Amino acid sequence: MEKFDVIVVGGGPAGLSAAISAAKAGVRTCVIERGDYPGTKNVMGGVLYTRSTEAVVPEFWKEAPLERPIIEQRYGLISGDEILSMSYRDPAWDQPPYNAHTVLRVKFDRWLAQQAEKAGALIITETVVQDLLYEGDDVVGVRTGRAEGDLGAKVVILAEGVNNFIAQKAGLARPLKSENVAVAVKEVISLPTEKIEDRFCLEPGQGATIELFGESTQGMLGTAFIYTNKDSLSIGVGALIEPLIRAKWTPNDLLDALKAKPYVKRLLQGGEMKEYLAHMIPEGGYNAMPKLYRQGVMVVGDTAMFVNGLHREGSNLAMASGKIAGEVAAQAIKVGDVSEQTLNHYDDRVRDSFIIKDLHKYRKTGDFFEKNPHLFKIYPEIASKAMKMFFTADETPKKEMQKQILKMAMKKRTKRGLLSDMFGAWRAFK
Amino acid sequence: MHYLICLKQVPDTSEVRIDPETNTLMREGVPSIINPYDAHALEEAIRLKESFGGKVTIICMGPPQAKEALKKAMSFGADRAILLSDRSFAGSDSLATAYILTVAIQKISETDPVDIVLCGKEAIDGDTAQTGPGIAQRLGFPQLTYVIKIREIDQGWITVERKTEGGREVAKAKLPVLLTAEKELNDLSYASLPNMMKASAYDPEVWDIKALPCDPSQMGLKGSPTSVSRIFAPSAKTGGEILDGTKDPTIVAGNVVEKMFQQNMIMVDPLAKGGK
Amino acid sequence: MxxxxxxxxxxxxxxxxxxxxxxxxxxxxxxxxxxxxxxxxxxxxxxxxxxxxxxxxxxxxxxxxxxQVPVEAGSKKEFNKDEPLPESVQDYAQDNPRKIVKPKEAKPKDPNGWSGVWVVVEYNHGEIAPVSWELMGEGRKLADDLGCELASVVCGNQVDHVITEALAYGAEKVYVIDDPVLEYYRSEPYAEGITKLVQKYKPEIMLMGATAMGRDVFPAVATKMQTGLTADCTVLGIDPDTNLLLQTRPAFGGNIMATILCKKHRPQMATVRPRVMKMPERIEGREGQVIREELGIKEEDVFTKVVEFIKADAKSVFLDKAEIIVAVGLGIGSKKNMSIAEELAEVLGATMAGTRGAVEAGWLSHDYQVGQTGTTVRPKLYISIGISGAIQHLVGMERSDYIIAINNDCDASIFRVANYGIVGDLNEVVPAMTAEMKKRLQFGVAN
The missing domain is CATH 3.30.70.20 (Alpha-Beta Plaits)
Structure with a gap:
């Protein structure tokens, strides 16, 4: 049986970051990926954050296949055919040190895999890891689905994504609960570069993102997004599985309804669908995190529930956690001790970083939104109506209009309800 | 026995389309794969090696990225893979491609004579099926194309079954020989983990024009007699006529049969029907 | 600049x-x-x-x-949809009936003496491939456009009756190699023989069917002659300015069409897809010149032998070579109902096939599965029974010449690719078709 120091299960951003940092630290590293090549089975909205990526591959923007640097982030509330939006734009974000880029994962992950290979890691594709190998209680490698498929390792890093089969078998994670999982669908729609830049008011090469709430998810907890790629748009919508089932919506129908909204329709006009992707997103947050380590094993990325849904962050948490795990693994191997006590260091470092601090901060939000499903339905309506009244010039005195707006809002939600929502929100987000 | 596979990296053609508006080829994001027929040729060579011993060498002409296809091909259990890659090879049509591959095979044969050359029956991006026979001709090997089964190799002769329009032909040829493979030749097997690892770590040799003394007048664009003068989108197939057969199925069925005759969808052999 | x-x-x-x-x-x-x-x-x-x-x-x-179009800086000369396609491909692209009206004056001859359009007749195991005659029809047009003669090449053993047929289909000359070594088709002696004729009589254009045989021997001949060969053409024409053969063929799995030229080498060689060109009229008793050459190869010098030929009928033919296919999907309901489809296939002399669903249900073996994970077929006629038309199935059959679909769901995707779609109960429609077909064949109204 061939032996490695570190085996990484899964070739996504978390796994590849782990492999790069482990290999750079000089330990023999192997990544096992089930897809044809890293990236084929990987899906995300498409925003890659600069800081966490830079930490793994310095100055990655010089050669990585990126789509566009994001200079504008827009947020919109959709209600019927109406939209209320706000945006922030900083043209300087199209220069180093950038903030974020849009990427297409098929290309980006493949490139990241090449960086792992350059760092010295071996990448084995089209191979499924079925279980860990044990000697007594100690993890000593993995078993794959191929003939003569056992592979030895001192440390196994689980970066298997949202489907945490191996983490479950290792007794670290529990089966996913449907309330902790969102399902997202996405289409990549091709559109000429010039049209994209015109429609989003961008200089050549610049990119923008739009996040849509409210009726974009039919009032369910979730978001929709539109991201600009080089010559395509990524449009998607994600919602928690439970409400979807209750409301008898399929994610695909949600996407179709979104595409039919006048605002969205105009942005996509003339485009042709190139790709359709669907994916599950672990939204359990802090409260649903698995145990992150044991002797010889660490858990990173989506498998560890490292997703910050509210800020649509995930790839950065994945890469940062992967990097830390890779470094901890290399250190442990160098000192010849991969016991649970040593790998505890991974847990410490992750808790000390933005990853768990952010998840901790928002630990109550999921619960809050779940208990108050009206929030995503009523407030967009109120906001939209209020703005409409505010902007409509119908010779109503402004003071009178403010009163009317307030009255309208009260009709939709009582004063008591408003106050309780605000208090609830304050407690959830503080 | 020395088995040599000619392999091509091709775009997954099911995803290549032409933009009807601008008449351009839409290649963005189209994944590259090993030409499926070549994979069957390679699989067969590995099986022959397992039965008769010997070694398997793969050659591939293409851009540097085609190394990926060769690495993957190594996981079948091949022994050596060589990429023929040089800017001056680019733009070769099937005549010129066969020439370059032949020069490579001859060079390999200097130290390690090749007994069986296996090619896929055609590449799915070009569908020409000309390179294999072209190589056989240049090497002076007998060719057996469209092979669906290798029956035996005995006393320097190989017996195969070939797929033709009229049926199955059993033919034999004297080694050294060139075969082209159909998909029916075998089912691809699942590589073992050690082979996957060997392949993943393998770095194919790259032969450029210095390593491969080709005559410039016979390769690349200048050595290619054929050239593309125009590309365009095929006429889109539009939905045809929809008939309601719920009310009177017999009449509708009769009408459709009538159309089948009118539009010669059914071939009625003129000789069989008396020739008229 | x-x-x-x-x-x-x-x-x-x-x-x-x-x-x-x-x-x-x-x-x-x-x-x-x-x-x-x-x-x-x-x-x-x-x-x-x-x-x-x-x-x-x-x-x-x-x-x-x-x-008359200024090409401005940086602006790409966009493909103009209104710009006429070359005449030769126009008909194909628009599915119009062919209408080439051209003065038939003699064009200047090739200075090196390459002249004439040749069609190599495919004759093997006692049968002539019909595509050979289809090409005589197409070759006639090309020869007329060029103002040159149309000839056939016949190779085989005891081929006098083939020569008669070639003349009947319009050959002005027939080049013949009649030799026992050519009893069965084999690449080496055939390629050698044809090349010998080419070198001696110098045709300008050579055509052959894009069949297993045509696509085996023409590459060998083209290599010997060091000339260009275009495979599997679906449209041919002569460029009126240059007199070059315009060879149009599908590429990238049929997703694009490409027109290929062979500018400087002769002969210009093409294999042509069967059943695309129209069968010309056969006129009994036409005469022409028959030119015979020796093969000059001894059997012991040929290193390929044909051991056996297992002729296929409709049931055993390879699916991708079948000319009429009757295919079933899960919509037929049960294995019992296969007989409805089989009866229709029987009358038509068609080959049975099925979707992945039908194969997995055990109604047919995998060899007869059409689609992405099965075989890609391109028959003359594809009759689809109880198939909804998943994309994985459509990619395997949508390039059939004619598609007739029977399904009870009027929204089924199969109707998008069908020339004729019948919405109805297959248990009623299919037997009605079978009965109608029987009736017509019986009364000999088929032709």
């Missing part, structure tokens, strides 16, 4: 590289790249580019005069 390349449009065909007199273009990673130091903006590359991927930095007089 240099020529601008639109990377998105360049297909790396290299036409510009050959064309440029200054060798200012190069192919790098499959894309044309201009060397600004050598480029003199003469625009010849812009004209030959099949995809309009090249543009001059500023209007060049030679181009604008000719086309």
């Amino acid at each position: 240099t020529v601008i390349v639109d990377n998105g449009k360049c297909i790396g065909c290299g036409a510009c590289i050959v064309e440029c007199p200054l060798e200012a273009l190069d192919l790098i990673d499959g894309i044309a790249v201009v060397n600004p130091e050598k480029c003199k903006d003469n625009g010849s590359c812009v004209e030959v580019c099949p995809t309009n991927a090249l543009a001059l930095d500023k209007p060049a007089p030679s181009v604008t005069e000719k086309e």
Whole structure:
């Protein structure tokens, strides 16, 4: 049986970051990926954050296949055919040190895999890891689905994504609960570069993102997004599985309804669908995190529930956690001790970083939104109506209009309800 | 026995389309794969090696990225893979491609004579099926194309079954020989983990024009007699006529049969029907 | 000032590289790249580019005069849908009936003596492939356009009756090699024999069916002659300006069409897809010149032997070679109902096939599965029964010449590709079709 120091299960951003940092630290590293090549089975909205990526591959923007640097982030509330939006734009974000880029994962992950290979890691594709190998209680490698498929390792890093089969078998994670999982669908729609830049008011090469709430998810907890790629748009919508089932919506129908909204329709006009992707997103947050380590094993990325849904962050948490795990693994191997006590260091470092601090901060939000499903339905309506009244010039005195707006809002939600929502929100987000 | 596979990296053609508006080829994001027929040729060579011993060498002409296809091909259990890659090879049509591959095979044969050359029956991006026979001709090997089964190799002769329009032909040829493979030749097997690892770590040799003394007048664009003068989108197939057969199925069925005759969808052999 | 390349449009065909007199273009990673130091903006590359991927930095007089379209800086010369396609492909692209009206004056002859259109007749195991005669019809048109003669090539053992047929289908000359070594088709002696005829009689154009045989022997002949060969053409024509053979064929799995030229080498060789060209009229008793040559090869010098030929009927033919297919999907309900489809297949002399669902249900073996994970078929007629038309199935059959679909769901995707769709109960429609077909065949109204 061939032996490695570190085996990484899964070739996504978390796994590849782990492999790069482990290999750079000089330990023999192997990544096992089930897809044809890293990236084929990987899906995300498409925003890659600069800081966490830079930490793994310095100055990655010089050669990585990126789509566009994001200079504008827009947020919109959709209600019927109406939209209320706000945006922030900083043209300087199209220069180093950038903030974020849009990427297409098929290309980006493949490139990241090449960086792992350059760092010295071996990448084995089209191979499924079925279980860990044990000697007594100690993890000593993995078993794959191929003939003569056992592979030895001192440390196994689980970066298997949202489907945490191996983490479950290792007794670290529990089966996913449907309330902790969102399902997202996405289409990549091709559109000429010039049209994209015109429609989003961008200089050549610049990119923008739009996040849509409210009726974009039919009032369910979730978001929709539109991201600009080089010559395509990524449009998607994600919602928690439970409400979807209750409301008898399929994610695909949600996407179709979104595409039919006048605002969205105009942005996509003339485009042709190139790709359709669907994916599950672990939204359990802090409260649903698995145990992150044991002797010889660490858990990173989506498998560890490292997703910050509210800020649509995930790839950065994945890469940062992967990097830390890779470094901890290399250190442990160098000192010849991969016991649970040593790998505890991974847990410490992750808790000390933005990853768990952010998840901790928002630990109550999921619960809050779940208990108050009206929030995503009523407030967009109120906001939209209020703005409409505010902007409509119908010779109503402004003071009178403010009163009317307030009255309208009260009709939709009582004063008591408003106050309780605000208090609830304050407690959830503080 | 020395088995040599000619392999091509091709775009997954099911995803290549032409933009009807601008008449351009839409290649963005189209994944590259090993030409499926070549994979069957390679699989067969590995099986022959397992039965008769010997070694398997793969050659591939293409851009540097085609190394990926060769690495993957190594996981079948091949022994050596060589990429023929040089800017001056680019733009070769099937005549010129066969020439370059032949020069490579001859060079390999200097130290390690090749007994069986296996090619896929055609590449799915070009569908020409000309390179294999072209190589056989240049090497002076007998060719057996469209092979669906290798029956035996005995006393320097190989017996195969070939797929033709009229049926199955059993033919034999004297080694050294060139075969082209159909998909029916075998089912691809699942590589073992050690082979996957060997392949993943393998770095194919790259032969450029210095390593491969080709005559410039016979390769690349200048050595290619054929050239593309125009590309365009095929006429889109539009939905045809929809008939309601719920009310009177017999009449509708009769009408459709009538159309089948009118539009010669059914071939009625003129000789069989008396020739008229 | 240099020529601008639109990377998105360049297909790396290299036409510009050959064309440029200054060798200012190069192919790098499959894309044309201009060397600004050598480029003199003469625009010849812009004209030959099949995809309009090249543009001059500023209007060049030679181009604008000719086309009356100013090519502006940086703006790509977009493909203009209104621009007429070359005549030869026009009919194909628009599915119009062919109407070439051209004066039939004699064109200047090839200076090196290459003249005549040859059709190589496919004769093996006692049968003549019909595509040979289809090509006689097409060859006639090409020969008329060029003002040259049309000839057949017949190779085999005891082929006198084939010669008679070739004359009946319009050959002015028949070149014959009649030799026992040619009893069965084998690449080496056939290629050798045909090449011998080519070298001696110098045809300008050579055609053969794109069958297992045509696609086996023509590459060998083209290699011996060091000339160009275009496989599997679906449209042929003569360029009126250059007299070159325009060879149009599908590429990239049929997703695009490409017109290929063989400018400087002779003969211009093409294999042509069966059943695309129209069968010409057969006129009994036509006469022509028969020219016989010796093969000059001894059996012991041929290193390929045919051991056996297992002739296929409709039931055992390879699915991708079948001419009529009756295919079933899960919509037929049960294995019992297979008989309804089988009866229709029986009358039509069709081969049975099925969807993945039908195969997995155990109604047919995998050899008869059509679609992405099965076989891609292109029969003359595809009758689909109880198939909804998943995309994985459609990609395997949508290029059939004719598709007739029977399904009870009027929204089934199969109707999008069908020439005739019947919405109805297959238990009623299919037996009715079988009965009607029987009736017609019985009364001999088939022709």
